[in-house]
Amino acid sequence: MRTKLISLVCVVMFVASGILFSGSQSLAQGSSQKTPVKIGLITPLSGPAATAGGRIVIGFKIAQKIVNEKGGVLEGRPLELIVEDGKNDPTDAISAANKLIMRDKVVILVGAYHSSSTLAIMPITQEKKIPHLVDISSAAKITKMGHPYLFRIAATTDIEAQNLKPFFPLLGFKDVAFLPANTDWGRSIFQSFKEALEATGGRVVSVDYLIQGDVNFMAQLTKIKNSGADSFIVNLDVESLSSLLKQSSELGMKKMNRLSCGGSPGSIIVKLTGKVASEGLYVSEPYAPVTMAGGDFPENRYFSQLYQKEQPGEYGDYFGATGYICGNLIGDVLRRAKSDTPDAIRDAFKKTKYQSLRGLIEFDDYGQAHTPYVLSQVQLDGSQKRLFAKDLQKK
Amino acid sequence: MIEFLQQFVNGLIIGMTYSLVAIGLTMTFGLMNVINFAHGEFYMLGGFIAYYVVALMNMGFYISALIAVLATMVGGLITERLLIRRLRGRDILTTAIVTIGLSMFLQNTGFIIMGPIPKSIPSPFEPVPIYIGQITVAPARLLAAAVSIIIISFTHLAYNYTKVGRALKATLQDRDAALLAGINTNTFNMWTFAYGSALAAVAGVLLGAMFVVTPFMGEAVIAKAWVVVIVGGLGNIMGAVLGGLLLGVAETLGAGFISAGYKDAIGFFIVILVLFFKPTGLWTKSTS
Numbered sequence: 156m157r158t159k160l161i162s163l164v165c166v167v168m169f170v171a172s173g174i175l176f177s178g179s180q181s182l183a184q185g186s187s188q189k190t191p192v193k194i195g196l197i198t199p200l201s202g203p204a205a206t207a208g209g210r211i212v213i214g215f216k217i218a219q220k221i222v223n224e225k226g227g228v229l230e231g232r233p234l235e236l237i238v239e240d241g242k243n244d245p246t247d248a249i250s251a252a253n254k255l256i257m258r259d260k261v262v263i264l265v266g267a268y269h270s271s272s273t274l275a276i277m278p279i280t281q282e283k284k285i286p287h288l289v290d291i292s293s294a295a296k297i298t299k300m301g302h303p304y305l306f307r308i309a310a311t312t313d314i315e316a317q318n319l320k321p322f323f324p325l326l327g328f329k330d331v332a333f334l335p336a337n338t339d340w341g342r343s344i345f346q347s348f349k350e351a352l353e354a355t356g357g358r359v360v361s362v363d364y365l366i367q368g369d370v371n372f373m374a375q376l377t378k379i380k381n382s383g384a385d386s387f388i389v390n391l392d393v394e395s396l397s398s399l400l401k402q403s404s405e406l407g408m409k410k411m412n413r414l415s416c417g418g419s420p421g422s423i424i425v426k427l428t429g430k431v432a433s434e435g436l437y438v439s440e441p442y443a444p445v446t447m448a449g450g451d452f453p454e455n456r457y458f459s460q461l462y463q464k465e466q467p468g469e470y471g472d473y474f475g476a477t478g479y480i481c482g483n484l485i486g487d488v489l490r491r492a493k494s495d496t497p498d499a500i501r502d503a504f505k506k507t508k509y510q511s512l513r514g515l516i517e518f519d520d521y522g523q524a525h526t527p528y529v530l531s532q533v534q535l536d537g538s539q540k541r542l543f544a545k546d547l548q549k550k
Numbered sequence: 551m552i553e554f555l556q557q558f559v560n561g562l563i564i565g566m567t568y569s570l571v572a573i574g575l576t577m578t579f580g581l582m583n584v585i586n587f588a589h590g591e592f593y594m595l596g597g598f599i600a601y602y603v604v605a606l607m608n609m610g611f612y613i614s615a616l617i618a619v620l621a622t623m624v625g626g627l628i629t630e631r632l633l634i635r636r637l638r639g640r641d642i643l644t645t646a647i648v649t650i651g652l653s654m655f656l657q658n659t660g661f662i663i664m665g666p667i668p669k670s671i672p673s674p675f676e677p678v679p680i681y682i683g684q685i686t687v688a689p690a691r692l693l694a695a696a697v698s699i700i701i702i703s704f705t706h707l708a709y710n711y712t713k714v715g716r717a718l719k720a721t722l723q724d725r726d727a728a729l730l731a732g733i734n735t736n737t738f739n740m741w742t743f744a745y746g747s748a749l750a751a752v753a754g755v756l757l758g759a760m761f762v763v764t765p766f767m768g769e770a771v772i773a774k775a776w777v778v779v780i781v782g783g784l785g786n787i788m789g790a791v792l793g794g795l796l797l798g799v800a801e802t803l804g805a806g807f808i809s810a811g812y813k814d815a816i817g818f819f820i821v822i823l824v825l826f827f828k829p830t831g832l833w834t835k836s837t838s
Contacts, residue, residue: 206665337811363810368770370761373560374805374813381553394668398761405688407679427670427762432677 191235192228192495194485195255197248197266197276198290200240208268210474211290211481212238215265217461218482228489234482241267245275252276256283262495263288263488265481270294270339277302284497286504288485290477293418295343298523304497306504306522308480308511310441312340315416316347318528319439323355325547326437327386328412330360332379334372334389334399336417337364344390344417360384365391370398376406390417397427404432414439420472421531421539422446430537438539442473442513443529449541455512480511552684557806558799563691565798566698570753571771572778572790573705574746580722580785582739583642584634587649589775590768591656592747595622596754597763598660601671611674615755619748626747630740653768660765673759694756701752702791709787718742722785777817781824783831792833796820 196215198208215236223233237259239251248267255261256279263286267273270292280287281302289297289307298307322328331352335341341364349359360382363375376399379387387408389399396419403413414437415424421438428436445459458479462471471479484507489495492503509516513526531539575589600618603609609617633652637645675693679686709715721728721738729735753771754763761767778797782789797817805813824832 206667365810366814369813370757370767370770371564373564374557374802375810377553377556377560378806378810381556394762394764397668397670401677401760404677405679405686405691407681407686423667427668429670429677 189227189230189232191233192489193235193237193259193261195252195259195261195264195266196236196238196481197241197251197255197264197272198238198268199242200238201242204243204268207291207474208240210472211268211478212236213465214462214471214475214478214480215482216478217458217465218479218486222482222486225486228486229493229495234486234489236482237261241269241272243269243272245269245272248272248276249279252279256280256285261285262497263485263500265290265485268292270297273297277305280304286497286500288481288504290481291474293343294339295347298521302522304501306507306518306524308477308484308513308516308524308526310526310528311523312343312347312417314525315344315439315441315528316351319348319414319416319530320351320355321544322530322542322547323352323357325544326412328352328355328388328414329357330384330386331357332360332382332384332387333362334365334375334379334387334391335362336367336391338367340417341365341390348388348416365389365395365399367392367395369395371402372399373402373406376403376408380406380408384411386412386414388414388416390415391419393419393423393427397424400424400428400436401432409435413437416528418473420444421533422472425533425537425539430533430535433533433537434535436533437530437542438533439528439530440473441526441528442476443531443541444472444476445470447529447531447539447541449543454510458512476512480513480516484509484511484516553806554803556685557802559685559687561799561802562795563687563695563798564802565795566695566702567753567757567794568771568774568778568798569702569791569794570698570749570756571775572782572794573702573787574749575772575775576779576782576785576787576790577742577746579779581718581742582634583645584637585642585646585649586746587646587772588629588653588656589649589746589750590772591653591660592622592626592768593750593754593771594660594763594765594768595625595656596751597671597758597767598664598754598765599751600755600758601669601763604672605669611672611759614671615752618755619751622751622754623744623748626744627740629747630743634743635736635739657765657768664763664765668762668764670762671755671759675759688760690756690760694760697752697756701749705749705787706791773814774817777821780821781832783834786831786834789831789833793831796832 198211199205200208219234219236227233237255239255241248241251255264264280265288267276268291273289273292284304287305289309291309293309293311295311295313333345335345345362396415416439418441421440425433445456459471462475487509488503492499505518507516507518516524516526518524529541531541534540571593578584578586596618599621600614603614603617604611633648637648673690675689677688679688717733721733721735778790778793782793800820801813801816804816
């Protein structure tokens with residue numbers, strides 16, 4: 156009896172989990188008679204990046220609603236979004252891409268979050284001639300592989316380093332210790348930043364690659380403290396980063412210039428690190444949320460209101476904004492393409508001049524958009540204040 | 551010299567928390583012959599429960615810490631009674647697999663509750679330095695050191711000088727003889743397991759306030775704890791204490807003066823040396 160009961164419970168749970176976590180969700184909106192234009196999105200909906208993926212979907216749906224309410228695209232056809240869970244795994248991303256292209260016949264594919272997943276699906280979108288919009292992945296080589304249908308709105312490490320270059324002499328980054336993550340991302344950051352720093356007369360004192368997920372960095376920080384460096388630049392996942400920042404404060408290193416780069420959102424850093432340890436920290440990130448003083452682009456506040464309506468209590472961060480930008484950008488591109496053939500869409504992408512939440516999006520010959528990174532400093536009360544090179548020069 | 555002393559002090563303090571986690575691991579192995587892969591999750595539970603008690607119920611840090619440790623101890627009692635005891639006499643691998651399953655269950659349940667964003671336990675101390683000469687120590691680390699010293703001393707005294715401790719020692723040395731002498735090994739197992747879990751939870755609260763709490767924080771710590779247990783000798787409580795200190799100091803000095811990239815490798819290097827030259831553990835008298 157008991158065994159039967161247990162197996163029954165197991166079966167019920169199994170079926171329920173299948174229903175709850177089924178990867179594919181069709182999110183058609185608007186009840187237009189015309190056949191919808193299908194857009195595929197591959198993003199993590201399970202695993203550690205699930206929250207980020209979920210926010211991209213929310214942002215995308217807000218934009219989709221706006222596009223469809225304004226009369227859709229291609230003579231009144233609504234946008235239909237089909238989301239697939241790419242997990243944190245290139246293999247899953249590949250099967251998702253195949254499914255979206257072969258079975259759903261999407262006309263544009265967006266994704267797939269992690270650089271390794273994006274690189275894995277690029278041969279498929281290139282072979283099938285599916286316009287591929289890269290939303291988050293920042294590995295530099297993605298736009299250097301000659302994919303004619305690929306366009307990227309995520310900024311690369313080179314762009315970030317160029318944005319920060321004027322700030323290095325102004326803020327006094329001279330003898331700099333680097334603490335990059337021991338990944339392709341971290342190594343790419345170190346290369347880009349080293350060039351920018353040396354061009355401004357700065358010097359690399361040391362570089363210690365850190366393991367993502369580690370939390371005890373006392374040894375590396377003690378070394379830096381005694382090395383004579385005046386600044387350190389770190390890029391890490393938020394979890395490890397907050398431990399590192401707390402420990403730098405414990406060691407009395409707040410007098411040094413501390414810069415977090417690579418895109419960890421400042422608001423989450425402050426929340427985890429606390430006001431005392433994060434005060435004075437410089438944060439470089441690809442999006443200025445409304446909570447950042449002096450940071451917002453014009454459309455930012457409007458987007459934040461829309462986002463709060465969907466998710467009460469949340470103001471919309473980089474991920475939500477990215478989904479929102481993708482949806483609106485696709486609406487803009489399709490309206491100008493006037494056809495859903497790959498070549499028409501590609502040509503329309505090339506001629507894009509779209510004013511987004513992160514600045515003007517225009518694609519260069521490699522399909523790369525050059526939206527800026529913003530630099531802010533954490534204040535005493537834990538808020539972020541955006542910094543502008545012009546203001547600093549006046550001082 | 552200042553840098554060396556600073557690194558040494560940092561290493562000692564982190565080493566003490568390694569010892570706290572390793573004591574429970576070595577006790578359950580020595581006493582019950584159980585390789586407890588879920589031990590890291592009891593460490594996680596300490597930080598996890600403390601976070602939720604502080605953040606949601608708005609209780610003070612010390613009360614929350616106490617609640618977290620007691621709750622984890624109860625968790626340990628339940629685990630022993632419902633899971634480990636039923637596997638008595640089974641192959642050591644069978645219990646190991648069951649504890650791996652328990653570990654996955656606890657990690658993923660934690661993940662469902664907490665989500666992917668790590669949390670920080672509001673600590674009563676700000677992360678500011680206290681200067682002792684030219685060496686800096688943060689208040690949270692001083693607390694961690696003080697609590698660790700008290701608990702380790704208590705464990706040492708209880709183990710060597712009380713009736714319960716001596717009975718535990720007897721059971722560790724020879725289970726059958728202990729049974730014949732009238733020691734109730736069932737009760738012993740249960741409370742030893744719970745005590746070990748509670749020590750792991752103490753470490754979880756202390757480190758959770760210094761670092762961050764995540765459902766997967768036990769994974770990194772359990773790897774270190776195994777290093778400590780092997781270096782100190784399986785089942786040797788004072789060996790675990792000394793092994794923890796050794797690992798903490800060796801790791802920190804290695805990362806500071808050789809290369810940070812080898813930090814985690816240093817522990818395993820020590821294990822290889824120990825297994826090669828003194829496989830019973832550094833502080834175990836040779837039994838042969």
